[in-house]
Amino acid sequence: MREVADALAIVLKHAKPLKPEVTTLTADVLGQVLAADVVADADSPPFSKSLRDGFAVRAADCASPNAELRVIEEVPAGKMPTKSVGAGEASRIFTGAPIPDGADAIVMQEDTQTLEGGRVRITDPDVKPRQYVYARGTEMRAGEPVMTAGTVINPAALGVLANVGQTVATVFPRPRVGIIATGDELVEAGAELSAGQIRNSNGPMLTAQTVRGGGFPQYLGIAKDDRAVTKALIAKGLAESHVLLIAGGVSVGDFDLVPNVLKELGVSFHVQQVRMKPGKPLLFGTTETGVLVFGLPGNPVSSFVGFELFVRPALRILGGHEAPGPRKIRLPVTEGLAESNDRPTYKPAQLVPGETGWSVRPLPNSGAPDLAGLQPADALLVLPAGEARVDRGTLMEVVLL
Template sequence: MFSVKEAEAIVFNLVQPLDRQRDTEVVDLLSANSRILASPVSSQLDFPHWDNSAMDGYAVRYTDVQQASQEQPVSLEIVEDIPAGYQPQSTIQQGQAARIFTGAVMPTSADTVVMQERTRREDNRVLILAAPTKPQEFVRHRACYYKAGTQLLPAGVRLHGTEIAVLAAAQCTQVSVFRRLRVAIFSTGDELVTPDKPLQPGQIVDSNQYALAALVKQIGAEPLMLGIVPDKPDALEEAIAHAISNADVVLSSGGVSVGDYDYVERIIESLGGEIHIQAVAMKPGKPLTVATFTNQVIYFGLPGNPVSALVTFWRFVQPTIKKISGLAEGWQPKFVKARTRHQLRSDGKRETYFWGQLHLTDGVYEFQVAGGSQNSGNLINIAQTNALAVLLVGQTLISQGEEVQVLLV
């Protein structure tokens, strides 16, 4: 049985990102939300595109106004009004100024903007009542934000609203993104039924498949739901063979412990899979199978207990999917330190996870354990979970108010 850290190292070293040449597609900008950029992007535009004003005011020559004051204002002739989107027609000569608005193009020979609050207009002249603090004040120079031809966005970033805004401004209307990862999901067990069926004595509703599909979709991959597979070797072999032929990642739940009807591992080996992990020293989630196939498919046999399936997904599967999907940074599990609002106890024999909610209170993270039983079969109180508090091996008690390591989910 591997420790959690050992299992993490094995899993993350097994997987490689999608290929930047073979596993990409070109999409339009409106379809790029939440996709991962496959190639660096550059633009032929400078940002700003031209020297422009950062303030409503007057475009002037600094040498004309550097001595201006309330007591000795400088009077300048206004030769042009320049709104945003207008190409200036004048060259500013000595003793002249142009009325200018925020974002408007600077006229030739003007090098400074005096904000309108420091001026007083009188017909076609303006009085400068205070000198600028420096030359080129309130002027945004061409390419001071970005120079055309250089890298605008690197490969491996997930595109959200801010990145799409940048791409739109740069007139990059189509981008190369990694294809969506295909994740096959099925549940095993004769006792399972779908949510729409009436329950008979001893039966259990299959919640795992729905939870895992939602989580897979949430991180940008495409779930392929294969349904419930009975505890029969032939049916399991058919399901696993189909899954590894049609997906990049396979998630099964149940059938990976040592019961008489747990056939998953022997079928994986019969199909040519190599098993790397069979159990992890964690609670919940000990019975975890991880295998790979020659076609680079990675297989996770998750525990059947609902909470165990979710905890192992968050700890190992979620970062794996993010890494394979092409995300360059931020795919690793993210931990923070938090103050626990409740006492947390463990026997110290396995790395133990408590589910609950992380809150930010007066600048300090606080962890609130979910009410009710912290039992791997109790799915009800895992609703609204956004974090897992972790007690490491050897830790048996973290008292209320003390610091605990918390995994963000």
């Protein structure tokens, strides 16, 4: 039986980044990772521009209180100035407009008074050179990298990429994840329940976790407790996926067909049990072609926890992320705990904001089948094996979801 850290190290050893590909830059690439540097094709901004509505002036002309200047033209955004600002002159200018030659400062319109005869009075008592001027190339210079390989694409990154004229980029693809649920007792959500049946919650849950983890899910259906059916579904998943998730059927019961079927299909096992609660019967293996195979417990909370601790980090590596996770911090608990566990235990928990910072609240949960009790969780509270007596305010390890 492997410790959690040892099992994760084995998983990450076998997870390799996927081959980068060129893709069109749309909102669909949010969360993906750049695989190549991107350089600016031009200075940004491509000209010095005004950060305020007001007047472009020479700061030296405004040294005297209430200086009066002659307005020579109006420069809106999107138009280039046609006149240089000389001594005693100003140009009416608007936010984002190019600053005319000769001007070295912007005076906000709130600090001016419009006079007759095309003149303006400057009431700002301390006009400084470069005030409210966004100089050419402040954001980026032509030919310089604006994003490096390893950058995770977020909404701001998409804006920057558009700003440098990029419509495509080289990124690590989302790993394809095949998902299979197992068991004669399972039916899909829309089916009527017969005696002894339960609805398949693992399929939709793992699909959603895969999306949140950066993968591209392909739900393959329910494998009934029949060797031929199970083998056909697993073979399909191995042929079409970078990662295959199988929920249930991975323990040592008479109807746990998955391990033997995987061996028949050429999967080598590296982990078969993990010292954790919930989720002890967790299987990890690989094929010669590099497919990562996870056999997750059938109980939904166990399956959920196993995904977060092992599958999501693997997906992140395949997707080009440098930090696989899981993300852990230490937070004070909001209430005392007294538990006895034979294995390190991962309890559903909620993060709680407060005046002095964040804390973590354990959630009531009746065990590995209690998916409803897991639903409000945004963290897992880690309790050590043995007698755990924790006072309120004690710092505890927390896995962020």
